[in-house]
Amino acid sequence: MPSILKEAAETAFTLAKGFSVTLRTLFRPTVTENYPDEPVRFEARYRGIHVLHRDENGLEKCVACFLCAAACPVQCIYIEAADNTAETRISASERYASVYNIDYSRCIFCGYCVEACPTDAITHGHGFELATYNIADMVYRKEDLLAQPLKPPRT
Amino acid sequence: MSETQNSVQLTVDGRAIDVPSGTLLIEACKSTGHEVPSFCYYPGLSLQAACRMCLVEIEKTPKLQTACTVVVQPGMIVRTETPQVAEARKNMLEFLLTNHPLDCPVCDKGGECELQDMVFRYGAAESRFVEEKEHQPEQQFSPIVYFDYPRCILCFRCVRVCDEAMDVKALGIGQRGVRTLIIPNRPDGTLECEECGMCIDICPVGALTSHQYRYKTRPWEMNYVGTPCAHCGDGCKTTLNVRNNQILRGNNRDMTGINGEFLCIKGRYAGDFTHHPERLRQPLLRRNGQLQPASWEEALGFVAQHLKEITKRSGPRTVGFLGSNRTTNEENYLLARFARTVVGTNNLDHHRTADFAALAGALHGEPVRYAASGDLSRASAILLVGNDPTHNHPLLAWNIRSAVRQHGAHLYIINSRRIKLRRQARQLVEIPSGKEAAAIEALHGAPTDISAATQQELATLRAALEKESDVIVLFGAEVFGSAVSRLVEFSRQLPGVTRYIALGDYANSRGAADMGLLPDRLPGYASLKDALTRKKWEQVWGAALPSEPGLHAKQMLGGNQLRALYVIGSNPVRTFGLPQTREALGELELLVVHELFLTETARLADVVLPAASAYEKDGTFTNTCGEVQRLKRALDPGAVRTDFEIIRLLSYAWGTPLPLRSSEAAFEEIRQHVRGYRVSQAQLVAGQAVRCAPTSGHAAADTPPGLVFSADDSLFTSGTLGRYSAALNSVSERDLPRSRL
Numbered sequence: 001m002p003s004i005l006k007e008a009a010e011t012a013f014t015l016a017k018g019f020s021v022t023l024r025t026l027f028r029p030t031v032t033e034n035y036p037d038e039p040v041r042f043e044a045r046y047r048g049i050h051v052l053h054r055d056e057n058g059l060e061k062c063v064a065c066f067l068c069a070a071a072c073p074v075q076c077i078y079i080e081a082a083d084n085t086a087e088t089r090i091s092a093s094e095r096y097a098s099v100y101n102i103d104y105s106r107c108i109f110c111g112y113c114v115e116a117c118p119t120d121a122i123t124h125g126h127g128f129e130l131a132t133y134n135i136a137d138m139v140y141r142k143e144d145l146l147a148q149p150l151k152p153p154r155t
Numbered sequence: 156m157s158e159t160q161n162s163v164q165l166t167v168d169g170r171a172i173d174v175p176s177g178t179l180l181i182e183a184c185k186s187t188g189h190e191v192p193s194f195c196y197y198p199g200l201s202l203q204a205a206c207r208m209c210l211v212e213i214e215k216t217p218k219l220q221t222a223c224t225v226v227v228q229p230g231m232i233v234r235t236e237t238p239q240v241a242e243a244r245k246n247m248l249e250f251l252l253t254n255h256p257l258d259c260p261v262c263d264k265g266g267e268c269e270l271q272d273m274v275f276r277y278g279a280a281e282s283r284f285v286e287e288k289e290h291q292p293e294q295q296f297s298p299i300v301y302f303d304y305p306r307c308i309l310c311f312r313c314v315r316v317c318d319e320a321m322d323v324k325a326l327g328i329g330q331r332g333v334r335t336l337i338i339p340n341r342p343d344g345t346l347e348c349e350e351c352g353m354c355i356d357i358c359p360v361g362a363l364t365s366h367q368y369r370y371k372t373r374p375w376e377m378n379y380v381g382t383p384c385a386h387c388g389d390g391c392k393t394t395l396n397v398r399n400n401q402i403l404r405g406n407n408r409d410m411t412g413i414n415g416e417f418l419c420i421k422g423r424y425a426g427d428f429t430h431h432p433e434r435l436r437q438p439l440l441r442r443n444g445q446l447q448p449a450s451w452e453e454a455l456g457f458v459a460q461h462l463k464e465i466t467k468r469s470g471p472r473t474v475g476f477l478g479s480n481r482t483t484n485e486e487n488y489l490l491a492r493f494a495r496t497v498v499g500t501n502n503l504d505h506h507r508t509a510d511f512a513a514l515a516g517a518l519h520g521e522p523v524r525y526a527a528s529g530d531l532s533r534a535s536a537i538l539l540v541g542n543d544p545t546h547n548h549p550l551l552a553w554n555i556r557s558a559v560r561q562h563g564a565h566l567y568i569i570n571s572r573r574i575k576l577r578r579q580a581r582q583l584v585e586i587p588s589g590k591e592a593a594a595i596e597a598l599h600g601a602p603t604d605i606s607a608a609t610q611q612e613l614a615t616l617r618a619a620l621e622k623e624s625d626v627i628v629l630f631g632a633e634v635f636g637s638a639v640s641r642l643v644e645f646s647r648q649l650p651g652v653t654r655y656i657a658l659g660d661y662a663n664s665r666g667a668a669d670m671g672l673l674p675d676r677l678p679g680y681a682s683l684k685d686a687l688t689r690k691k692w693e694q695v696w697g698a699a700l701p702s703e704p705g706l707h708a709k710q711m712l713g714g715n716q717l718r719a720l721y722v723i724g725s726n727p728v729r730t731f732g733l734p735q736t737r738e739a740l741g742e743l744e745l746l747v748v749h750e751l752f753l754t755e756t757a758r759l760a761d762v763v764l765p766a767a768s769a770y771e772k773d774g775t776f777t778n779t780c781g782e783v784q785r786l787k788r789a790l791d792p793g794a795v796r797t798d799f800e801i802i803r804l805l806s807y808a809w810g811t812p813l814p815l816r817s818s819e820a821a822f823e824e825i826r827q828h829v830r831g832y833r834v835s836q837a838q839l840v841a842g843q844a845v846r847c848a849p850t851s852g853h854a855a856a857d858t859p860p861g862l863v864f865s866a867d868d869s870l871f872t873s874g875t876l877g878r879y880s881a882a883l884n885s886v887s888e889r890d891l892p893r894s895r896l
């Protein structure tokens with residue numbers, strides 16, 4: 001019965017071949033990340049939730065030029081601009097964004113806004129946990145996007 | 156175009172063209188579709204040749220020439236797009252940018268800046284200059300105008316438009332060389348001017364910007380709605396810049412409309428009354444002596460029930476209607492129809508700001524003799540009796556100034572004040588106040604009670620006018636009733652075709668009169684006494700019309716003859732100078748007011764219905780010259796309703812529904828039946844101003860004194876609306892005596 005023998009040999013070979021992959025991988029370093037039990041690692045250019053940056057004096061870099069909104073292919077950025085006054089200075093320039101909303105139910109994370117920004121005020125951060133039960137919660141306000149203020153200088 | 160003595164043939168970019176001799180090369184190039192860039196050149200203003208952007212190549216001329224100063228010559232061969240020209244323009248831009256901060260992300264002009272466009276096209280953003288840029292902080296010239304010195308490229312358009320076109324001369328040039336800058340006229344560095352915003356509009360860069368638009372948004376973020384201005388009677392088209400249901404500014408950069416690029420402060424910035432915090436948003440009903448919010452159903456039901464009851468109990472002649480100067484033609488027409496057919500009263504009037512009815516009557520039996528606003532700027536002679544166009548009719552004043560400046564027109568003025576247009580006038584005859592009718596008699600050569608010296612001046616004026624031809628006669632509210640007929644009788648003898656403009660105050664003063672908001676006239680000034688006309692309108696409206704003329708505004712307001720008064724979009728307590736008490740309006744059982752704000756009259760009312768403004772509805776306006784324009788809705792009115800809707804709903808609540816369902820349907824009926832309103836729908840829809848010419852077909856009846864008077868708004872007031880405009884209230888010139896401006 002050569003056909004039975006041949007079949008047995010082939011099965012044994014296939015098993016050996018298959019388990020050799022398993023065995024090889026068993027001794028390789030682990031790549032699986034234990035999110036959410038452990039923090040996620042990102043590549044440097046990962047495009048996550050935007051961050052609105054501050055300059056070295058802690059003032060907002062955004063001057064509300066609307067170029068990000070103009071560049072945005074899905075119109076997810078909404079801005080209202082306002083005038084800086086001597087008493088309340090928000091940005092280093094004469095104007096600042098009094099309202100800056102990004103609608104993440106629309107955003108496609110293309111990064112055009114980052115490219116358009118003349119003051120490097122907006123970049124992609126590494127935030128990604130956007131899931132929510134309410135679509136209205138997908139609109140992030142300026143307060144949600146703004147980088148933390150610098151620590152006050154030590155006296 | 157065939158070659159005539161007055162045309163010049165030349166070649167632009169290989170294309171042979173014919174243009175009238177004396178044309179500037181830049182305009183000739185534009186006519187071929189090759190736009191030659193320029194900053195300092197502006198059509199209609201004097202030449203400056205400061206920016207050097209319009210350099211073009213002219214064959215057999217060794218160097219590039221500025222197209223804005225070269226007059227076309229026969230056989231010229233011009234090239235506008237050669238590498239040499241592009242290189243020259245790029246280098247000129249580099250010079251213009253030596254001190255320009257290129258702060259486009261912050262600058263309000265970003266996105267609509269001529270300099271930005273040019274730098275995009277020719278590319279000179281990288282500068283070879285290493286010198287530090289001269290910086291000075293931004294200055295606020297006035298509550299309207301901001302000046303940013305570093306952005307200025309010294310084209311001096313603003314200085315020239317203020318001096319030549321506006322005749323205000325508020326901006327000047329200070330310092331020399333690299334430090335040259337624009338300076339305002341007050342020693343403390345602020346402006347005292349008409350605050351028209353022309354300098355801001357005309358500035359090719361962001362050197363002059365407005366406070367109202369300052370750091371608000373970007374040009375591509377807004378909606379643009381071209382609609383006639385809601386303020387004075389000139390009917391300028393203002394393109395409202397709208398974002399988030401809010402009017403940020405108005406302009407007319409596309410130069411459509413009868414006004415070209417001109418707008419005054421009201422057209423540009425006074426659309427802000429629409430979002431004033433005191434704007435009425437829901438109906439108010441008087442309960443226990445207090446005006447309290449109510450629902451629309453409740454308020455309209457109350458009005459219909461009480462109005463009907465009073466009509467039944469005391470007769471329709473005890474119900475009066477006061478219409479508005481700022482509601483649309485359709486709304487006025489509907490009101491006339493409602494009052495006359497549903498209620499059955501002729502007690503219908505409005506604050507008449509010019510005697511349009513008298514003019515229509517005086518022109519009875521003549522071909523159409525109304526002048527359009529554009530005719531003024533091409534006029535050869537103008538006679539102005541009364542009124543102060545600089546304040547009351549900024550566009551007509553602008554057109555008169557252009558006629559004088561560009562075509563050497565002769566302006567003659569008869570006025571009781573030394574109005575500003577005297578600076579353009581050949582002759583100003585100053586007469587005592589209220590003596591306009593006497594002055595017209597004196598023009599006829601009839602004996603009058605004005606002084607001999609003035610009579611002598613008027614005789615000189617008459618002699619001068621008799622040498623003119625095609626005179627355009629403008630007259631204000633000072634001339635009314637038989638004086639209008641006398642003025643027409645006089646000017647009819649002058650050589651050529653004399654044309655007329657009656658100067659009414661508000662956006663639709665003319666429309667209110669045309670649509671028959673008059674106690675003795677049906678729409679189109681048709682006389683109520685004429686049985687045939689009455690029958691025609693009875694057929695159109697399908698109801699019997701009362702034949703007795705009704706009470707006029709003054710009789711309605713003080714006469715104790717009314718039991719109910721229905722006021723739409725006007726404030727008679729203030730306009731007619733009545734004390735602010737209910738008793739002053741007579742023994743009224745019901746006072747209903749449609750208003751945007753709680754005015755002096757609305758405060759006394761039993762029911763106040765919040766109405767939509769002209770920027771929140773569709774319809775048509777007729778300007779003081781008789782040009783019909785279509786309104787485009789710029790804002791969502793929200794909970795308020797248009798006067799059209801309110802009257803319609805009221806007719807339903809009354810039980811006699813009016814069949815006109817929309818303002819379009821009403822306008823179609825107007826087109827069919829009101830004399831002179833058979834205007835082209837296509838032109839209207841295209842946003843053009845279409846001339847209408849209602850002639851009454853009935854001779855003028857005399858107008859009693861005290862009915863026709865101007866509210867005499869200044870540049871910075873505009874009836875009720877002006878009181879709620881932050882822009883108009885912010886300017887300091889508001890409190891200055893008028894003669895200062």
